[in-house]
Amino acid sequence: MNERSRRGSTVRGSADAIIPPLTVVVVLLLVWQGAVSLFAPSEFLVPAPLAVARAMGESRNALLAAAWMTGSSAAIGFLIAAFIGVTLGSMLAASRFLMRGLYPIATLLQMVPLVAIAPLLVVWCGYGVRTTIASAVIVSVFPVLAATLDGMRSTDPGLVELFAINRASRVQRWWKLELPWAIPSIVTGLRISAGLSVIGAIVGEFVGAFAGDQSPVGILIVSAIRENRTDLVFAAVSVAAMVGFALFGMVSLVGWMLLRRWHASAA
Amino acid sequence: MLQRIELSHLGRVYEDGCVALAGASLELRAGSITVLVGPSGCGKTTLLRLIGGLDAPTSGRVLFHGAEGLLVQPRTAFAFQEPRLLPWRTVLANVALPLELAGVPVAERAERATAMLKRVGLGNAARKLPGQLSGGMRMRASIARALVTAPQLLLLDEPFGAVDEIARHALDDLLRSLWSELGMTVVMVTHSIVEATYVGERVVVMAPAPGRIVAEFSPQFMDRSSALRATPEFAAVTAEVLRALGEAMVEEHS
Ligand SMILES: Nc1ncnc2c1ncn2[C@@H]1O[C@H](COP(=O)(O)OP(=O)(O)OP(=O)(O)O)[C@@H](O)[C@H]1O
Ligand SMILES: [Mg+2]
Numbered sequence: 001m002n003e004r005s006r007r008g009s010t011v012r013g014s015a016d017a018i019i020p021p022l023t024v025v026v027v028l029l030l031v032w033q034g035a036v037s038l039f040a041p042s043e044f045l046v047p048a049p050l051a052v053a054r055a056m057g058e059s060r061n062a063l064l065a066a067a068w069m070t071g072s073s074a075a076i077g078f079l080i081a082a083f084i085g086v087t088l089g090s091m092l093a094a095s096r097f098l099m100r101g102l103y104p105i106a107t108l109l110q111m112v113p114l115v116a117i118a119p120l121l122v123v124w125c126g127y128g129v130r131t132t133i134a135s136a137v138i139v140s141v142f143p144v145l146a147a148t149l150d151g152m153r154s155t156d157p158g159l160v161e162l163f164a165i166n167r168a169s170r171v172q173r174w175w176k177l178e179l180p181w182a183i184p185s186i187v188t189g190l191r192i193s194a195g196l197s198v199i200g201a202i203v204g205e206f207v208g209a210f211a212g213d214q215s216p217v218g219i220l221i222v223s224a225i226r227e228n229r230t231d232l233v234f235a236a237v238s239v240a241a242m243v244g245f246a247l248f249g250m251v252s253l254v255g256w257m258l259l260r261r262w263h264a265s266a267a
Numbered sequence: 268m269l270q271r272i273e274l275s276h277l278g279r280v281y282e283d284g285c286v287a288l289a290g291a292s293l294e295l296r297a298g299s300i301t302v303l304v305g306p307s308g309c310g311k312t313t314l315l316r317l318i319g320g321l322d323a324p325t326s327g328r329v330l331f332h333g334a335e336g337l338l339v340q341p342r343t344a345f346a347f348q349e350p351r352l353l354p355w356r357t358v359l360a361n362v363a364l365p366l367e368l369a370g371v372p373v374a375e376r377a378e379r380a381t382a383m384l385k386r387v388g389l390g391n392a393a394r395k396l397p398g399q400l401s402g403g404m405r406m407r408a409s410i411a412r413a414l415v416t417a418p419q420l421l422l423l424d425e426p427f428g429a430v431d432e433i434a435r436h437a438l439d440d441l442l443r444s445l446w447s448e449l450g451m452t453v454v455m456v457t458h459s460i461v462e463a464t465y466v467g468e469r470v471v472v473m474a475p476a477p478g479r480i481v482a483e484f485s486p487q488f489m490d491r492s493s494a495l496r497a498t499p500e501f502a503a504v505t506a507e508v509l510r511a512l513g514e515a516m517v518e519e520h521s
């Protein structure tokens with residue numbers, strides 16, 4: 001296959017990936033716009049897409065600042081959660097005792113609704129970005145932990161034996177075998193956590209952030225509701241979704257770069 | 268320096284009561300190449316693992332005799348039926364793994380692994396990932412990794428069981444030449460009578476239920492090369508091995 005036709009097929013490949021969802025989105029927006037024009041509900045209940053777009057344009061500086069604030073809290077929370085999740089997951093995978101003792105508790109803690117304990121975070125971390133980050137960490141840590149644990153426990157016993165025959169230390173076995181073996185699974189967990197971290201950050205902002213010169217997405221939503229600016233709420237929610245999508249995309253990209261050469265999931 | 272390996276009434280009864288091996292005795296001269304052959308479940312893998320210290324016997328013992336009645340601990344390497352390569356490492360890094368785990372400096376291990384890869388005919392594949400190799404090439408990499416530590420004892424459990432017959436013949440030739448060049452003691456397990464007869468200086472026939480040694484052959488051939496497999500002398504020896512195997516199976520059924 002020559003260079004040009006290969007490039008052509010790649011372009012067609014990404015078009016294949018993008019065009020169907022794009023079509024669906026455009027159709028949905030058209031239907032939404034049409035329904036709003038037809039039934040004319042109050043702007044306060046459901047704004048039309050064009051109204052949301054207008055709100056986005058008018059408040060773009062505030063929205064950009066909000067996206068940056070929420071996005072950076074979520075990203076920091078995500079990184080902390082990734083570190084804690086991989087570390088704890090590795091520890092649990094290494095010790096049957098820890099695993100038996102801690103994993104059920106971790107699973108139970110995971111069931112505690114964040115929204116219910118978010119006000120407590122304010123008590124512990126105070127108003128401000130620390131509560132936001134803590135909230136992001138709490139929601140995104142479990143998927144990474146579970147994925148790390150599962151990935152490591154599924155290590156090929158033949159390879160474990162190979163390491164044992166060569167008298168590998170525990171640390172060598174972890175670093176050179178179990179961790180790389182678990183990476184496909186960890187990447188899957190991280191992708192789930194990336195999206196969750198934005199949700200966690202916004203919940204944290206609802207209860208624990210304050211409005212300053214610039215407000216994060218959570219505060220923007222709350223104050224837009226108070227001002228009956230539903231169009232701005234929709235705009236802020238869209239921005240939050242984009243932030244989540246961007247984080248997810250970055251994690252997927254890093255995962256793909258790590259795995260593309262040897263793992264089928266990146267093919 | 269290892270002089271001989273003595274297996275004395277080796278037995279292994281598994282926890283579920285299965286007698287995988289009932290009192291096998293065998294003496295292996297250092298530098299010899301021995302092949303264990305027998306039907307599935309006759310305790311070949313069990314015996315090999317006992318020799319390599321991956322498992323402990325429930326009776327009897329394995330003794331490694333050195334010079335002047337001293338006991339020694341030989342450097343031992345394994346190769347298994349599956350190549351057991353790490354899919355994220357290049358072939359070179361896979362072969363260097365045992366040296367890396369033993370703390371050998373980077374430059375030295377790269378040099379030794381490269382030399383061993385060349386020796387098994389994978390000089391050009393050093394930078395490839397295992398996923399890019401054929402089954403036979405993966406097996407060569409696995410053998411190279413076993414030999415990179417310069418073991419005194421090489422234990423092979425059906426190493427070429429998963430490759431096609433033509434590739435297997437080439438691998439058998441490679442094994443023979445590595446053995447005569449490096450001089451380590453080799454114990455290999457196989458299902459294939461042709462492979463056993465071709466590779467083995469000594470062929471040990473085993474039978475199941477309970478696992479035991481039933482016969483032994485020392486095929487003497489003037490010249491071991493691919494053409495040997497088609498000669499009448501070779502066919503005569505394989506027939507004898509086959510007969511021994513058949514007799515063992517009949518005994519079991521009566
Ligand atoms: N870990 C184990 N626990 C219980 N029984 C076992 C175990 N490993 C092997 N056995 C039994 O011991 C017997 C011998 O097994 P072994 O694996 O040594 O046979 P083998 O000759 O290598 O067979 P194959 O040619 O199929 O590899 C078999 O009956 C097997 O079921
Ligand atoms: Mg076996």
